[in-house]
Amino acid sequence: MNISVIGTGYIGLVAACCLANSGHQVFSVDKDLDKIEKLNRGVIPIYEEGLETLLNKAQQSGKITFSSEIGPALINTDMVIIAVGTPATADGRVDMSYVNDVAESIIDLAAYPLTVIMKSTVPPGTGKLLCKRFFSRAKVPISYSSNPEFLREGKAVWDWYNTDRIVIGTENQETAEKVMELYRDIDAPKICMDITSAEMVKYASNAFLATKISFINEIANLCERVGASIDAVAPAIGMDQRIGPHFLQAGLGYGGSCFPKDTTGLDYISSFNGYHFSLLKSVIEVNTNQRVMIVRKITQALDDLHDKKVAVWGLSFKPDTDDVREAPAVDIIKHLIAEGAHVVACDPVAIDQVKGVFTHNRLDFNTNPYETCRESNAILLATEWSQFLNLDWIRIKGLMKSPYLVIDGRNVLDDKTLQNMGFSYIGVGRS
Numbered sequence: 001m002n003i004s005v006i007g008t009g010y011i012g013l014v015a016a017c018c019l020a021n022s023g024h025q026v027f028s029v030d031k032d033l034d035k036i037e038k039l040n041r042g043v044i045p046i047y048e049e050g051l052e053t054l055l056n057k058a059q060q061s062g063k064i065t066f067s068s069e070i071g072p073a074l075i076n077t078d079m080v081i082i083a084v085g086t087p088a089t090a091d092g093r094v095d096m097s098y099v100n101d102v103a104e105s106i107i108d109l110a111a112y113p114l115t116v117i118m119k120s121t122v123p124p125g126t127g128k129l130l131c132k133r134f135f136s137r138a139k140v141p142i143s144y145s146s147n148p149e150f151l152r153e154g155k156a157v158w159d160w161y162n163t164d165r166i167v168i169g170t171e172n173q174e175t176a177e178k179v180m181e182l183y184r185d186i187d188a189p190k191i192c193m194d195i196t197s198a199e200m201v202k203y204a205s206n207a208f209l210a211t212k213i214s215f216i217n218e219i220a221n222l223c224e225r226v227g228a229s230i231d232a233v234a235p236a237i238g239m240d241q242r243i244g245p246h247f248l249q250a251g252l253g254y255g256g257s258c259f260p261k262d263t264t265g266l267d268y269i270s271s272f273n274g275y276h277f278s279l280l281k282s283v284i285e286v287n288t289n290q291r292v293m294i295v296r297k298i299t300q301a302l303d304d305l306h307d308k309k310v311a312v313w314g315l316s317f318k319p320d321t322d323d324v325r326e327a328p329a330v331d332i333i334k335h336l337i338a339e340g341a342h343v344v345a346c347d348p349v350a351i352d353q354v355k356g357v358f359t360h361n362r363l364d365f366n367t368n369p370y371e372t373c374r375e376s377n378a379i380l381l382a383t384e385w386s387q388f389l390n391l392d393w394i395r396i397k398g399l400m401k402s403p404y405l406v407i408d409g410r411n412v413l414d415d416k417t418l419q420n421m422g423f424s425y426i427g428v429g430r431s
């Protein structure tokens, strides 16, 4: 099939490369000229394992092209996949302006019948609204399907081919069959439903996963107070097959480009529809507090943060990605600096991303974790990159200053060993 993908970010680029490698002819568009220039040179503008190889393969076979012009993407195409951003606005709404711009271009420029597939995460009800407001006005017939994406950054390519399910929301059987054809080589249940339900599946899935994270963080906080250990509690809870082991790792809470905006977005949608989603409000509140609580722990352990040096390991919201949107580390660094600390931050791939959004005269960066520890009073492990898990702690101790505080924001370090070596260790919910 001839497919156009609008938006070459974390989702659009993965979709475009994977579809091209499945034999489809893909025309990929982004309004960011810098991204298009890089992609045309075979360089991916993000850090995502395996994606560059896939891009290069697709380019060599002539199955993928990139452009900053949407016009050509609407000619000779069977499908247009929308994968532009839907960020949160300051008041928690979903910013639909990028999606609306693309919809506007489609009705202005489409000259042949086509199917629009929405991969961007959009509030339940959006698809119907877009059809009424935009696509019904097009000069040619346009069919529509919601096809939410569930892949994880850092494992995106693997997830594309090994997804648990493909959700297809449409009011039309012929459209459903066309969307299924996109995924002809993927062995996963393909579930068809109405558009609004498909949109809800995406929000509900993210809200549920966020709920598990906030829940286990609350249990961890309580463990600290009653003298239990989350290391024993969480795995035992997860062994119950009705609960499952995933998303039960206590820590700094969720971040990234999806959970924070999708939880606040769903909360806003609930309020807008006259529903007070109490549970979701608490999930969001717990997540925000978790970041503040870690700063409180550091402040208490160091007595006062003024003129103290803190090394922060990990900036991306999780390992194996350079995405720093809503990353706990970035928020925590802002708190630490506000409390008077000097921060030296370390990350294998995400330093430039943070420099792009936040700089301060008391914030330095270093890609070498040992160098960040020089003269530091404390280390905060904020993102569990594998690079931070097998370091020489004798060398680190020699570089640090008293009280040799290690704050393990992800509960991945060996607490007993560090304590025996003379570090003051603080985890999340570890006894």
Ligand SMILES: NC(=O)c1ccc[n+]([C@@H]2O[C@H](COP(=O)([O-])OP(=O)(O)OC[C@H]3O[C@@H](n4cnc5c(N)ncnc54)[C@H](O)[C@@H]3O)[C@@H](O)[C@H]2O)c1
Pocket (backbone or CB within 6 Å): 006, 007, 008, 009, 010, 011, 012, 029, 030, 031, 032, 035, 070, 083, 084, 085, 086, 098, 101, 102, 119, 120, 121, 122, 149, 150, 151, 152, 153, 257, 258
């Ligand atoms: N990132 C994830 O892990 C993930 C997972 C599932 C779903 N999603 C959803 O997918 C959507 C995209 O997310 P992302 O992380 O890829 O965003 P992103 O910000 O990385 O990429 C969006 C891209 O769209 C481009 N764009 C915006 N307006 C455009 C226009 N009019 N024409 C052409 N290009 C345009 C931007 O320049 C940008 O490159 C969001 O709705 C998000 O919620 C993301």
